[in-house]
Amino acid sequence: MATIPKIDSDQAVAERYAGAAQQREAALCCPVQYDRSLLEVIPDEVIERDYGCGDPTSFVRPGDTVLDLGSGGGKLCFISAQMVGPEGRVIGVDCNAEMLQLARKHAPTVAERIGYANVEFRNGMIQDLQLDLDRLSAVLADQPASDLSSYHALRHATERIRQERPLIESDSIDCILSNCVLNLVKVTDRRQMFAEMFRVLRVGGRVAISDIVSDETVPETLTNDPTLWSGCISGAFREDEFLQAFHDAGFHGMEIVKRQAEPWQTVEGIEFRSVTIMAYKGKQGPCRERNQAVIYRGPFSVVKDDDGHLYYRGERMAVCDKTFRLLQAEPYAQMFDFIEPREPIPLDEAEPFACKQNARRHPRQSKGFDYNATTSAPTDCGDECC
Template structure:
């Protein structure tokens, strides 16, 4: 075994020990890094009320990676731990959907498996739609999941634990269907952390030691083919442990939720004269749809968009939520992204842009 392979194997064993032995529930955490800052939506709050209390106590996530429009979807959860997010997703995808949870720690998988039948009964399903697999997120091709068979991949404060994040991204790209989405929360730093932090099992287990400088993650994502990384939520983390905080040398940590799409996008926002109009037909968002921190669409309002944004909403499962005007054949230079709003006027209607009631109004 090479030195690199030995180091990777040792790291996996340390993480498995931390999450399978050291931590028995979230009260054992040494910091506040693996805690959720963003409040759940009313939909998620209602589902969480149905999740078994023991499962909720084994939850160590830092976000709420539950994108909309999951009914009937196949969703893969990387680093599923005790299964909390998988059981939430089980409700969101419905009985005809499918949820696959993957974790490297045998104790976590065994724990989650014990609650499959409980949640099947809670949700009133004839057959459970949740499957748990033990395996490494760096080796997704070893799990027997068919390539391009997954609609959405989620993860909650886990990818930072991997020493080979490029392998994780490459594996996700292979499993996603064209137009599929990665929607995940993780911990990032505002600078490159001291290398010696990677050798402290406690700091690594607390999702700090291997946390990437955010710009370095963007570079990895682009190398894997995800050229346009979108932020949907960002929160500064408090460490709540002076000894560990002192080792960070002033670095700040953030929990950031990102969405990436598997499609042919450009590495810059380019202007092709396109306009998007949100129909308001997502039940949980009747007035406004938020694609990311820079792109919000009020119902019935025409919004100029770059071609990447146009493709994200017209070539993904969100296509049913929007009217996109413009074929994107003529280029007008760089686009200043930020969801510039356009008031709908009769002049826009004359130009072929649809209003709140559709074209021709």
């Protein structure tokens, strides 16, 4: 059997997007509707050289620190700059020199038009958000690697950059965005890429990722086609594996918030379409017993979260303090009622909680076993009574 030659996917992507920064290439983007009022301040050259498959910016909030992975010409960053406002901050990361030049050229114009400067573009690879490539370039200019000794010196310098001056600090980002870029990263680098997203995100932070997925596993004959790979086709995640990658990295609450009904393209019977995924950071930590309970409202008879907890419709389920607080935040809050104990247990006095039991919580555990109150119906409840 003939061996299928391997492509250099990084080179294929770099060459194609370098050209796309100079001249628009329609094949690199899906039709996307953006808020036109947010586009008015963005120079035409940026809009014309924009390539993507969705609009994850709707999940940005005022005051956020936003990170755009694979920021290209800067369109998502310039949209986000207006959404976070002057109190927020936006960082775009890309490693394509031509795209970075385009984004940096127009950043002052956008800042002048919106009245404040809160966007910066950094040179780096999204699978290694510790390594600042501009700093590495400066090191190479001073001490080029020409032999083994200088090579080892360069490796040490690279690690110093990562540790002492990382491109993106750990736990520093409120919202991570990306638009049709993750599929361009080599398969061997993808686990590290998701780990890096998790590292830089703050506890309670979220990711909003638009990307191309496939409905079937893409065969090697297609993944080794440089045009299909750089065109956001053959590097697509399989739809279920895309969600699993977030779970494996430690995220929770993964949700498909938008899924293209009709495929963007079909190749050899495999459908490729755009999806937008939300995921969150914050389920890590010890489980403590504080006699709290939650009631799942429905409509399903039972649901299971990313840690395997089961919630039966209408039943009081015992949860640890961590899960109790987690379920009050996005994306779960509207699904549950929350029951605090009458006599709170201080967190530092709480015993460990066995989360895997999926136990019901008897009402007396929250009210107190000696609770014996008798009350009368309110005599005047205004408009709240029937």
